[in-house]
Amino acid sequence: xxxxxxxxTHRDKVEAGIALKGTQVDLxxxxxxxxxxxxxxxxxxxxxxxxNAASEEIAAAKKSGADASARxxxxxxxxxxxxxxxxxxxxxxxxxxxxxxxxxxxxxPSVPPGSDASQNQTVRxxxxxxxxxxxPKAHWDLATDLGLFAFERAPRIAGSxxxxxxxxxxxxxxxxxxxxLDFHVDRHGYxxxxxxxxxxxxxxxxxxxxxxxxxxxxxxxxxxxxxxPTAEVPVTNVYRDEVLEPGxxxxxxxAYCASYRREAGAAGRDTRGMVRVHQFDKVxxxxxxxxxxxxxxxxxxxxxxxxxxxxxxxxxxxxxxxSGDMSFxxxxxxxFEVWAPGLGTWLECSSCSNFEDFQARRMNLRWRREAGAxxxxxxxxxxxxxALPRTFATLLENHQRADGSVAIPKALQPYLGxxxxxxxxx
RNA sequence: GGAGAGGUGUCCGAGUGGUCGAAGGAGCACGAUUGGAAAUCGUGUAGACGUGAAAGCGUCUCGAGGGUUCGAAUCCCUCUCUCUCCGCCA
Numbered sequence: 001x002x003x004x005x006x007x008x009t010h011r012d013k014v015e016a017g018i019a020l021k022g023t024q025v026d027l028x029x030x031x032x033x034x035x036x037x038x039x040x041x042x043x044x045x046x047x048x049x050x051x052n053a054a055s056e057e058i059a060a061a062k063k064s065g066a067d068a069s070a071r072x073x074x075x076x077x078x079x080x081x082x083x084x085x086x087x088x089x090x091x092x093x094x095x096x097x098x099x100x101x102x103x104x105x106x107x108x109p110s111v112p113p114g115s116d117a118s119q120n121q122t123v124r125x126x127x128x129x130x131x132x133x134x135x136p137k138a139h140w141d142l143a144t145d146l147g148l149f150a151f152e153r154a155p156r157i158a159g160s161x162x163x164x165x166x167x168x169x170x171x172x173x174x175x176x177x178x179x180x181l182d183f184h185v186d187r188h189g190y191x192x193x194x195x196x197x198x199x200x201x202x203x204x205x206x207x208x209x210x211x212x213x214x215x216x217x218x219x220x221x222x223x224x225x226x227x228x229p230t231a232e233v234p235v236t237n238v239y240r241d242e243v244l245e246p247g248x249x250x251x252x253x254x255a256y257c258a259s260y261r262r263e264a265g266a267a268g269r270d271t272r273g274m275v276r277v278h279q280f281d282k283v284x285x286x287x288x289x290x291x292x293x294x295x296x297x298x299x300x301x302x303x304x305x306x307x308x309x310x311x312x313x314x315x316x317x318x319x320x321x322x323s324g325d326m327s328f329x330x331x332x333x334x335x336f337e338v339w340a341p342g343l344g345t346w347l348e349c350s351s352c353s354n355f356e357d358f359q360a361r362r363m364n365l366r367w368r369r370e371a372g373a374x375x376x377x378x379x380x381x382x383x384x385x386x387a388l389p390r391t392f393a394t395l396l397e398n399h400q401r402a403d404g405s406v407a408i409p410k411a412l413q414p415y416l417g418x419x420x421x422x423x424x425x426x
Numbered sequence: 427g428g429a430g431a432g433g434u435g436u437c438c439g440a441g442u443g444g445u446c447g448a449a450g451g452a453g454c455a456c457g458a459u460u461g462g463a464a465a466u467c468g469u470g471u472a473g474a475c476g477u478g479a480a481a482g483c484g485u486c487u488c489g490a491g492g493g494u495u496c497g498a499a500u501c502c503c504u505c506u507c508u509c510u511c512c513g514c515c516a
Contacts, residue, residue: 072497
């Protein structure tokens with residue numbers, strides 16, 4: 001959420017930013033409601049000021065035994081007026097907030113304008129696409145040959161779009177999670193958290209998934225909770241409604257968490273393999289930082305993500321998303337795409353965003369810079385560090401060999417008991 | 427699922443209708459004291475919104491929302507969250 005006062009006083013900036021993001025928002029109505037809300041607020045406050053003054057007089061009169069009944073009668077009608085006015089005011093406030101909740105974060109000046117993915121900028125590439133003297137296989141064929149999955153059995157449990165890992169496949173998944181967590185904790189200085197997968201509505205509003213993405217999430221109707229759509233939600237919201245004490249920033253947290261997505265409307269797209277699934281593992285990175293440092297921290301965050309791909313020897317490119325391709329809450333975002341030689345395409349394996357104070361304001365997270373200082377709103381950032389199934393897939397596809405075996409990158413070997421390759425057991 | 431107890435400021439904690447935005451304490455800041463520190467003493471220390479160049483002024487806020495009342499942290503209703511005990515269960 002943007003600051004209401006900012007919205008009112010910088011209408012031109014807001015309109016320009018929303019246009020850049022390509023979001024449809026009824027701004028005219030918002031401004032109209034705000035105007036009415038403020039004038040009603042003024043009137044109501046004036047009436048209340050009168051009431052408060054009279055109440056004091058009445059209290060004083062009663063104390064000294066004087067008769068205050070005339071004054072009380074007068075206040076009775078004024079009280080009714082106040083009540084009516086406040087009812088109007090509540091309605092206006094509700095409508096104003098409802099509209100404001102749909103106003104997206106505005107793009108940072110360094111973000112290239114654009115309407116869709118075709119206008120994203122490649123800022124950097126790392127590694128070389130491997131050259132094979134054979135036709136590289138897609139990960140689903142490799143996985144099937146190596147016995148890493150039971151593709152055909154998974155739907156029995158949860159329907160299509162879910163994965164069952166088997167044997168070494170399950171172990172590789174676990175190894176990747178441990179490897180990434182250790183890497184971020186030991187080498188990047190993050191603190192590991194383990195968080196709930198079931199999320200309250202307020203938290204999803206806090207990080208900006210609600211109200212927009214309600215239909216994309218699994219909803220537990222009985223309790224009005226949602227299955228975690230991305231670990232960014234629980235890991236960021238652990239601090240909601242808090243005032244962070246001086247000296248606590250920057251906060252850098254990491255967590256493993258499964259992510260659940262209905263991906264409504266996506267049925268039929270990328271149905272093979274593990275590129276698009278309803279449940280996937282992810283290691284998440286979240287930072288909460290002082291506002292003036294957030295763009296430096298954003299670059300460092302991107303570096304932390306890159307280190308994972310490099311350790312796994314996966315060729316990747318970094319995209320600076322254009323204004324129209326960013327999520328609702330983001331002010332600036334890098335996507336990391338890894339080359340998948342079997343599929344012959346790039347796969348998005350991480351997204352690295354700076355939300356500035358947009359999420360923090362929504363979740364009522366504040367910070368005191370130093371003792372006695374005014375409260376400020378810190379900035380929040382997050383990145384996947386990284387998403388597993390696609391990384392798993394590109395790992396297989398990049399490190400495959402002619403005989404169908406897959407080399408395990410050195411960094412991962414300790415997590416697989418020293419194993420250097422995946423090979424089908426005879 | 428059943429029964430009960432609670433949600434007050436950065437934190438702890440008092441407060442059952444009228445100068446209560448809220449006692450007291452902790453913490454923190456500043457000052458005194460000290461060679462320096464600890465201890466001690468003194469002073470100060472909420473947030474949101476509105477208005478204003480600013481000082482200030484106004485309104486609101488004691489989990490949330492309604493109600494009663496001239497007036498609610500205090501009374502009533504609903505919701506929500508936390509805790510304890512019992513039941514069930516990994």
